[in-house]
Amino acid sequence: MNDRSVSLLENYDIEVLRTWRGRGAILCETKQGTLIWKEYTGHKEKAVFQDALLTTIRQRGFGNVEGILKNKEQELLTQDQDGTFYVLKTYCEGRECNVKDMDECRQAAEMLARFHSVSSIEDSFSGGSMSHPAHVEFEKHNKELRRVRKYLKERSQKTDFEICLMKNYDYFFNLALQITEELRFYQNKMENRFVCHGDYQHHNIIICDDGMHLINFEKCVFDSPVRDLYLFMRKLLEKSGWVQNVGFELVNSYEKVRPMEKEEYLQLYYRLAYPEKFWKIANFYYNSGKAWIPGKNLEKLCKVTDQEKDKREFLDRFKLRYSLCPAEM
Structure with a gap:
């Protein structure tokens, strides 16, 4: 600037x-x-x-x-x-929400619920964009993953990162296809007459003398409130290694202020189940220079693969806890 x-x-x-x-x-x-x-x-x-x-x-x-x-x-x-x-x-003068402080994170989940409680918008409120349904976003990601696989197969000399990416590619790509296909048959029957913050994460939650403040609304968009809750939960679950209590405490804190409906649990499950972090790493690699691949990329990829077992265990418990039966899945 x-x-x-x-x-x-x-x-x-x-x-x-x-x-x-x-x-x-x-x-x-x-x-x-x-x-x-x-x-x-x-x-x-x-x-x-x-x-x-x-x-x-x-x-x-x-x-x-x-x-x-x-x-x-x-x-x-x-x-x-x-x-x-x-x-x-x-x-506002202050500091970012501390992702290692669960008390602050619970307060942030409650603040998100309060925001959603007042962000329902009547028809006269115009000018905002409507986000694509989650399965449409996933389909776009899947196309990008296909391009990555095609590119990798044509590479003769592969780096350690590329070898690791290929080794884990089939598992995460097949999972992405499965989640997308399931979600395609599950349509949100509620109108998205809420405005989501669009980037609800600790960087935009500021702790000031008079309490928590929410900033940077540039990505606000019409969508289900689950969009914001999912992003906040995924960030904290990844940082914690998918510790189950972290996820459930955030949902409980949110629900104390704004109870969720059954279809919102389903949306949250599918968003969490989709391997978005793997897609982000693969897509960033594809769109960046290949002459030198930062070692950090391999660290992030290894972290995703190492956390997958704990993530699946969390999702299985999530289904049981909120009674998401196979007929609804």
């Missing part, structure tokens, strides 16, 4: 006392408090949708979220001479 963009702050009814660099942004000390100035890469319509969502949930009592400030022309975005758009938002 270039410092020239700071001059655009003159387009706002604020007095900037000083600025300093943050992570991918510029922080501004003003009489209204600390604000954050950053480049905006989405569509203009999405900014309008995002602002409307934030306004709506604050009106419904969910107040610990960021806000977008409008410029003197009452626009949410300000454009530089080179065509780049920038956005000015409120900022």
Whole structure:
């Protein structure tokens, strides 16, 4: 982010006392408090949708979220001479949620449920995009996995990473096909009239003096609330090695605030069962340079394969705990 963009702050009814660099942004000390100035890469319509969502949930009592400030022309975005758009938002001083602190993680699950309790949107609320059903996302991932396999088969000299990838490929690819096929016959009968945060993970959950705050709504999208819960759970389960109590405590904390329906358990099961981490590693490898493959890639791949047994045991217990019988699967 270039410092020239700071001059655009003159387009706002604020007095900037000083600025300093943050992570991918510029922080501004003003009489209204600390604000954050950053480049905006989405569509203009999405900014309008995002602002409307934030306004709506604050009106419904969910107040610990960021806000977008409008410029003197009452626009949410300000454009530089080179065509780049920038956005000015409120900022809360604090730290990220500690993934090793289960008390904080349980609180984060409760906050997610409170957010979903106020993020149901009526028909007049327009401008947001509708996400694809999960099985459509999986089908896209499966096509990408096929390309990876074709590429690997044509490689004559393989690195340790590529050998490991090929060794485990059939298991994870067949699992991906199985989960996708099962989910294809299970259709969500509820309308997705909720807006999900879209990137609910510890980086966007900030612990401040007045409690937890939720930031960075740029990926907000119409979808089932399961989308957010799944992402948060998967991240923590992977970090813990799929310790079963971690997953169930998160679900219990969420349900204390917003009880889940049977079809949401099914969605959550299928999302967790799909080998998304394996796809991410394979897809990143395929779309990156092959002259040198970082050793970290092999570490991540080995971690996924090593955790698979514990993951399957968690999913089996998940099915029993929430009575997901074969007829529903």
